[in-house]
Amino acid sequence: xxxxxxxxxxxxxxxxxxxxxxxxxxxxxxxxxxxxxxxxxxxxxxxxxxxxxxxxxxxxxxxxxxxxxxxxxxxxxxxxxxxxxxxxxxxxxxxxxxxxxxxxxxxxxxxxxxxxxxxxxxxxxxxxxxxxxxxxxxxxxxxxxx
Amino acid sequence: xxxxxxxxxxxxxxxxxxxxxxxxxxxxxxxxxxxxxxxxxxxxxxxxxxxxxxxxxxxxxxxxxxxxxxxxxxxxxxxxxxxxxxxxxxxxxxxxxxxxxxxxxxxxxxxxxxxxxxxxxxxxxxxxxxxxxxxxxxxxxxxxxx
DNA sequence: TGATATAGTTCCCTTGTTGAATTGTTTTAC
DNA sequence: GTAAAACAATTCAACAAGGGAACTATATCA
Numbered sequence: 362x363x364x365x366x367x368x369x370x371x372x373x374x375x376x377x378x379x380x381x382x383x384x385x386x387x388x389x390x391x392x393x394x395x396x397x398x399x400x401x402x403x404x405x406x407x408x409x410x411x412x413x414x415x416x417x418x419x420x421x422x423x424x425x426x427x428x429x430x431x432x433x434x435x436x437x438x439x440x441x442x443x444x445x446x447x448x449x450x451x452x453x454x455x456x457x458x459x460x461x462x463x464x465x466x467x468x469x470x471x472x473x474x475x476x477x478x479x480x481x482x483x484x485x486x487x488x489x490x491x492x493x494x495x496x497x498x499x500x501x502x503x504x505x506x507x
Numbered sequence: 508x509x510x511x512x513x514x515x516x517x518x519x520x521x522x523x524x525x526x527x528x529x530x531x532x533x534x535x536x537x538x539x540x541x542x543x544x545x546x547x548x549x550x551x552x553x554x555x556x557x558x559x560x561x562x563x564x565x566x567x568x569x570x571x572x573x574x575x576x577x578x579x580x581x582x583x584x585x586x587x588x589x590x591x592x593x594x595x596x597x598x599x600x601x602x603x604x605x606x607x608x609x610x611x612x613x614x615x616x617x618x619x620x621x622x623x624x625x626x627x628x629x630x631x632x633x634x635x636x637x638x639x640x641x642x643x644x645x646x647x648x649x650x651x652x653x
Numbered sequence: 654t655g656a657t658a659t660a661g662t663t664c665c666c667t668t669g670t671t672g673a674a675t676t677g678t679t680t681t682a683c
Numbered sequence: 684g685t686a687a688a689a690c691a692a693t694t695c696a697a698c699a700a701g702g703g704a705a706c707t708a709t710a711t712c713a
Contacts, residue, residue, distance in 0.1 A: 362633040371624045373640045379549065380647035382528060387570035390670095398699065403525070416661060424533035429701050431662055436699080453660040453709050478517045481649050485642070487508040493642040494519045496635055501526035503627050536701095544668065562692060575670050577693055582668080599678050599691040 385478075392473045396440070397466065404433055405442060405459065405467040413446070413456040442466060531624075538619050542586065543612065550579055551588060551605065551613040559592070559602045588612060 362370075389399055407422060408414055416434060420427045434457065437443045442463035448454035459467060482490055508516075535545055553568060554560055562580060566573040580603065583589045588609030594600035605613060628636060 362629065362636070366633060367625055367629060368621065370636050370640055371621050371628060373644065374624065374628065375620070377640065377643040377647045381643065381650060382524075383568070383570045384647075384650040400700070417659085422529070424529045425700080426702055427661065428663080428703080432700065435662095451660090451710070455661070474521070475514065475517055478520065479513055481646065481653075482517060482520065483508065483513060484649055485645070487512060489642055490508070490516050493639060494516055494523065496631070496639040497523040497527065498519065499631070500627065501523045501530075503630055504527060504530040507627075546669070563690090571669080572671060573692065574672080574694080578669065581693095597679070597691085601692070 388477055389474060392470070392477060394466065394470070397470070401433060401437055402467070402470050404430075404437065405463055406471065408443065408457055408459055409464060409467045413458045415454055415456060419457075437463070534623055535620060538616070538623060540612065540616070543616070547579055547583055548613070548616050550576075550583065551609055552617065554589065554603055554605055555610060555613045559604045561600055561602060565603075583609070 386399060393399065393402065403423070404419060407419065411418075416427055416430045419430045419434075423430070434443065434445075438445065441460055444458045444460050444463075446456040446458055448456060485493075532545060535548075539545065539548065549569070550565060553565065557564075562573055562576045565576045565580075569576070580589065580591075584591065587606055590604045590606050592602040592604055594602060631639075
């Protein structure tokens with residue numbers, strides 16, 4: 362791939378990612394139930410998948426400082442969506458878990474987002490979508506490993 | 508494409524997009540010169556491409572309220588990166604343009620981001636990257652048209 | 654045991670966002 | 684030709700999210 366080709370591809374990538382991200386996050390914002398934000402939902406989903414996790418792990422995964430995570434966690438805690446469970450052995454560690462209410466909200470939102478995305482992704486042939494996602498996952502992997 | 512396949516694809520899409528977006532925006536954040544944010548850069552780039560535009564157009568493109576745009580524009584104005592040019596005929600309209608300084612900063616940042624993305628995208632075969640981008644552009648189009 | 658590292662929090666400041674109200678200007682309808 | 688409606692941009696108050704520095708409490712290491 363020569364320089365000019367690469368340049369063109371990157372330009373097109375920037376353009377597409379800008380449009381897709383802005384539009385999708387606006388659509389998702391509208392979907393959110395009272396008071397929940399997209400970031401808060403992201404945290405809920407992450408915890409739901411892992412069953413439990415720590416603030417530091419969230420900070421790493423979300424690529425932000427730990428103080429940002431503390432702030433979000435506090436808001437979710439105040440809404441009674443998550444629980445703080447201190448580790449028995451190492452008392453510096455506080456595990457985060459969803460409450461029943463938190464799990465309900467996360468699942469409800471997941472379904473809504475699935476429905477939203479389905480409206481757009483179903484426009485594509487299965488093969489095209491599969492190929493696309495596979496490359497996207499590769500990109501995610503490259504970004505994670507470096 | 509049946510329901511379960513679609514469900515799996517969407518799940519994988521959410522996962523990949525989360526990782527890519529979080530990682531890339533953290534990398535881009537580090538690249539930014541003193542005081543400029545990614546959103547501010549996005550606005551500069553948009554204006555640079557169109558030569559000039561209005562606040563309302565930016566609000567539409569960025570999918571946010573006009574008051575958000577006013578806030579960002581004011582910060583860029585204070586940094587002397589953009590100029591406000593009232594329309595001669597319709598005095599409600601204020602066109603935004605880059606100053607020389609603004610154009611310099613935008614171009615400098617664009618080069619840095621190109622270099623950053625090149626480090627990752629160059630890992631892919633040209634054909635794979637082309638196919639990927641083409642689908643991504645289609646998705647952007649579908650999202651824009653609805 | 655004393656120094657160092659780690660997990661999480663707190664505090665302060667900045668940015669981006671919303672939504673409602675406001676100002677000034679233009680267009681429309683009668 | 685004027686009154687009403689529409690429109691572009693701004694202001695303001697409130698909040699979410701982010702960074703960084705300082706801090707607390709606990710654990711590990713030498």
